[in-house]
Amino acid sequence: MIKRLSIFLLLLAHTVSMSFVFASEEMHVPMQPDWSFQGPLGKFDRAELQRGYQVYTEVCSSCHSMDLVSYRNLVQEGGPEFSEKQAKAMAAMFEVEAGPDADGEMFMRPAILSDKFVSPWKNEQEGRISNGGAYPPDLSVMVKARSGGADYVYSLLLGYEDEVPEGIILDDGVYYNVYAKNQRIAMPQVIYEDGVEYTDGTAATEVQMAKDVTAFLAWSAEPKLEERKRIGFKVIVYLIILSFLLYFTNKRIWRDTSH
Amino acid sequence: MSDDYEPQSAVAKWIDKRLPIITLFSGHLMQFPTPKNLNYWWTFGGILTFCLITQIITGLVLAMHYIADANLAFASVEHIMRDVNYGWLLRYIHANGASMFFIAVYLHMARSLFYGSYKEPRELIWIIGVFIFLLMIATAFMGYVLPWGQMSFWGATVITNLFSAVPFFGEAITNWLWGDYSVSGALLTRFFTLHYLMPFLIFGLVILHIWALHVPGNNNPEGIDVVKGQDTVPFHPHYVVKDVLALVVFMIVFAGLVFFSPNILGHSDNYIQANPLQTPEHIVPEWYFLPFYAILRAIPDKLGGVIAMVSAIAILAFIPWLDTSKVRSSKYRPLYRQFYWLLIVDFILLGYLGSQSATGIYLILGRLATLYYFLHFILVMPLIGFIEKPKPLPKSISEPVLTKEEQLTKSGQMA
Numbered sequence: 308m309i310k311r312l313s314i315f316l317l318l319l320a321h322t323v324s325m326s327f328v329f330a331s332e333e334m335h336v337p338m339q340p341d342w343s344f345q346g347p348l349g350k351f352d353r354a355e356l357q358r359g360y361q362v363y364t365e366v367c368s369s370c371h372s373m374d375l376v377s378y379r380n381l382v383q384e385g386g387p388e389f390s391e392k393q394a395k396a397m398a399a400m401f402e403v404e405a406g407p408d409a410d411g412e413m414f415m416r417p418a419i420l421s422d423k424f425v426s427p428w429k430n431e432q433e434g435r436i437s438n439g440g441a442y443p444p445d446l447s448v449m450v451k452a453r454s455g456g457a458d459y460v461y462s463l464l465l466g467y468e469d470e471v472p473e474g475i476i477l478d479d480g481v482y483y484n485v486y487a488k489n490q491r492i493a494m495p496q497v498i499y500e501d502g503v504e505y506t507d508g509t510a511a512t513e514v515q516m517a518k519d520v521t522a523f524l525a526w527s528a529e530p531k532l533e534e535r536k537r538i539g540f541k542v543i544v545y546l547i548i549l550s551f552l553l554y555f556t557n558k559r560i561w562r563d564t565s566h
Numbered sequence: 567m568s569d570d571y572e573p574q575s576a577v578a579k580w581i582d583k584r585l586p587i588i589t590l591f592s593g594h595l596m597q598f599p600t601p602k603n604l605n606y607w608w609t610f611g612g613i614l615t616f617c618l619i620t621q622i623i624t625g626l627v628l629a630m631h632y633i634a635d636a637n638l639a640f641a642s643v644e645h646i647m648r649d650v651n652y653g654w655l656l657r658y659i660h661a662n663g664a665s666m667f668f669i670a671v672y673l674h675m676a677r678s679l680f681y682g683s684y685k686e687p688r689e690l691i692w693i694i695g696v697f698i699f700l701l702m703i704a705t706a707f708m709g710y711v712l713p714w715g716q717m718s719f720w721g722a723t724v725i726t727n728l729f730s731a732v733p734f735f736g737e738a739i740t741n742w743l744w745g746d747y748s749v750s751g752a753l754l755t756r757f758f759t760l761h762y763l764m765p766f767l768i769f770g771l772v773i774l775h776i777w778a779l780h781v782p783g784n785n786n787p788e789g790i791d792v793v794k795g796q797d798t799v800p801f802h803p804h805y806v807v808k809d810v811l812a813l814v815v816f817m818i819v820f821a822g823l824v825f826f827s828p829n830i831l832g833h834s835d836n837y838i839q840a841n842p843l844q845t846p847e848h849i850v851p852e853w854y855f856l857p858f859y860a861i862l863r864a865i866p867d868k869l870g871g872v873i874a875m876v877s878a879i880a881i882l883a884f885i886p887w888l889d890t891s892k893v894r895s896s897k898y899r900p901l902y903r904q905f906y907w908l909l910i911v912d913f914i915l916l917g918y919l920g921s922q923s924a925t926g927i928y929l930i931l932g933r934l935a936t937l938y939y940f941l942h943f944i945l946v947m948p949l950i951g952f953i954e955k956p957k958p959l960p961k962s963i964s965e966p967v968l969t970k971e972e973q974l975t976k977s978g979q980m981a
Contacts, residue, residue: 452837539825553811
C-alpha cells in the first residue's frame with residue numbers, strides 16, 4: 308500500500324515538474340536530421356567531413372578558433388581522411404609564428420601537419436574587441452559542450468529568420484535565432500546559399516552547408532568515435548558470450564546443492 | 567576454515583612456513599564457508615572491489631598524462647582523448663567507472679539495509695562501510711574537479727563555500743582549503759594530490775571491511791545464523807563463479823555506457839573550460855550526489871543545510887543501534903518492509919529533486935522528502951522494532967519454515 312502510494316507520488320512529482328520545465332524553457336527543441344554517425348554502428352561520412360572542413364575554413368574560421376585540432380588530424384583514420392599531400396597543402400595556406408632564429412628574431416613560416424589549427428586571433432582580447440565584446444567560442448569540442456549536441460548546432464546555424472516576432476526587442480549586435488536561448492544570439496547569420504563553392508561539385512544549399520560543417524564539428528569533438536564504436540561492438544559481443552558460458556558453469560557448480 | 571590446507575610442493579611449503587600467505591588466501595578466498603542461499607544482491611561486494619581496482623589502474627595511467635594546472639588541465643584532458651594511445655578509452659572508463667561504482671555501492675547498501683546485515687554481530691562491517699562511502703564521495707567530488715571544465719570549477723566553488731558556513735572560522739577554513747582567496751589553480755593541485763591518495767585509503771578500509779566480514783561470515787537472505795557445513799558451501803567455486811557471472815553482466819552495462827554513450831551521465835558544460843567570470847545557469851553535481859544536494863537545499867539556512875547534509879551520511883553509522891528489532895531480514899518483517907520501500911522511493915525522489923531548481927513545488931517536495939529521510943532513521947526504525955510482530959523465522963536455512971505447532975509456541979512467546 309505504502310509502496311504503491313509512494314510510486315504514485317513519484318510519478319505525480321515528475322508530471323508536475325515536467326509541465327513546469329516546458330512552460331519556463333526558453334529554448335526550442337532542435338531539428339533532428341539523420342546523422343551518419345548516430346546509432347551504435349554509425350560512422351562519419353568522409354565526403355561530408357571534407358566538405359565540412361571547407362565550410363569551417365572558408366566561413367567559420369574567420370571568427371572561431373579550433374585550438375585542440377591539428378592539421379595532422381585531417382589525415383587520421385576515422386576523420387575526413389584527406390591524403391597527406393592534401394593536408395600538407397591545406398596547412399601551408401596558414402602562417403604560424405616560429406623561432407627564435409639564430410639572431411634571436413621570431414619569424415613567420417607556413418604551418419605544417421603537427422601545428423594546431425591557426426586561430427583567427429592573436430589572443431582572446433583581440434577576438435573580443437573585433438566582435439563587439441563577445442568572444443566567438445573555440446569550436447573544437449563545441450558539439451559536446453552544448454546540450455542537444457549536433458542537432459543543436461545544426462539548428463542554430465539554420466535558425467535565423469528575417470521576420471522578428473513582435474515582443475522581441477534586439478539590442479545592437481544581437482540577432483534573432485529561433486533555436487538560440489531566449490531566441491537571441493550575438494552571432495550573425497553566416498550560412499548563405501552558395502557561401503562556398505564545394506570542390507566535389509555538391510550544391511551548396513544552406514541545409515547542405517550546415518549539415519556538413521556540423522558533422523565536421525561532431526568529428527572534431529569526438530575524433531575517436533568510429534574506433535570507440537567498433538571496439539565497443541566487439542567487447543559487448545565478447546561479454547555476452549562469456550556471460551552465457553558463466554551462466555551454464557554456475558548452474559553446473561550449483562547442481563548438487565539444494566538452495 | 568584454513569585448518570585443512572596443506573602445502574603440497576616444496577616451494578609452497580618453504581614459503582608458507584615463513585609467511586603463511588598461501589594458507590591465508592586458501593582460507594579466505596577458497597574454502598571460506600559461505601551461506602548457500604545468498605542471492606544476486608550479494609554479488610555487489612565483489613563488483614565493488616572490481617570497480618575500485620579499475621578506477622585505480624585507469625587513474626594511474628591517466629595521471630601519467632594529466633597536468634594539474636589551471637591553464638593546462640582542460641587541454642591535457644583533451645590531449646588524453648585525442649593523442650594518448652587508447653586515452654579516450656581510459657578516460658571514459660574512469661569517468662563512467664565512477665558512476666558504475668556509485669550504482670553498485672547504493673545497491674550494496676540497499677541490500678544491507680533490507681536484510682539487516684548491519685545488525686549484531688556485523689555492526690563494524692557496516693560502520694567501516696559508511697566510512698568507505700564517505701571517502702568515495704570525497705574522492706569522486708575531487709575527481710570531477712580535475713578536468714577543470716565549467717561544472718568542475720563551479721561545483722568546487724559551491725561545495726568548498728559550504729565550509730564558510732562554519733561559525734567564526736568559516737572564512738579562515740575556506741581560504742585554507744583554497745590556498746587562495748577563491749577557487750584557483752592552488753585548489754586544483756591539492757585536489758589532484760588528494761584524489762590520488764584517497765583510493766588507497768579506501769583500499770585499506772576495504773581490507774578491514776572484508777576482514778571484519780570474515781569473522782562472523784556472511785549474513786544471508788533469511789537473516790538467521792548458519793550452521794557451518796550443513797548450510798554453507800566453500801567460497802570457491804560456488805561464489806567465485808557466481809560473482810564473476812554477476813560481474814560480467816555488470817560489465818555489459820558498463821561497456822554499453824563507455825562505448826556507446828560515454829557522455830550521457832556527464833554535463834555538457836564540463837566541455838567548456840573553467841571560466842571564473844561566467845557562472846553557468848544551473849550548477850548541478852554529478853547524479854550520485856543529487857539526493858544529498860536536495861537535502862542541502864531543503865534547509866533555508868546555509869549552516870543548517872550543511873549540517874543536514876553531513877548528518878544524512880553520519881546517521882547511517884548509527885543504524886545498528888537505531889534499529890531495535892532483533893530480526894535481521896526484512897523478509898520476516900512485514901511492517902518494516904513497507905517503510906523500507908518508502909525510504910528507497912524517498913531517496914530516489916530526493917535525487918530527482920536535486921536535479922531541479924529549488925523553487926515552488928520542488929522545494930516543498932524536497933523538504934518533505936528530507937523530513938522523511940531523517941524520520942525513517944530516528945523514529946520509524948526504533949519504533950517498529952517494538953510494535954512489529956515479525957513472521958516466524960525458519961530454524962535453519964536448509965530446513966523449510968517451522969511446523970505449525972512450533973509457529974504457535976513461538977508467536978506465543980513473542981506476544
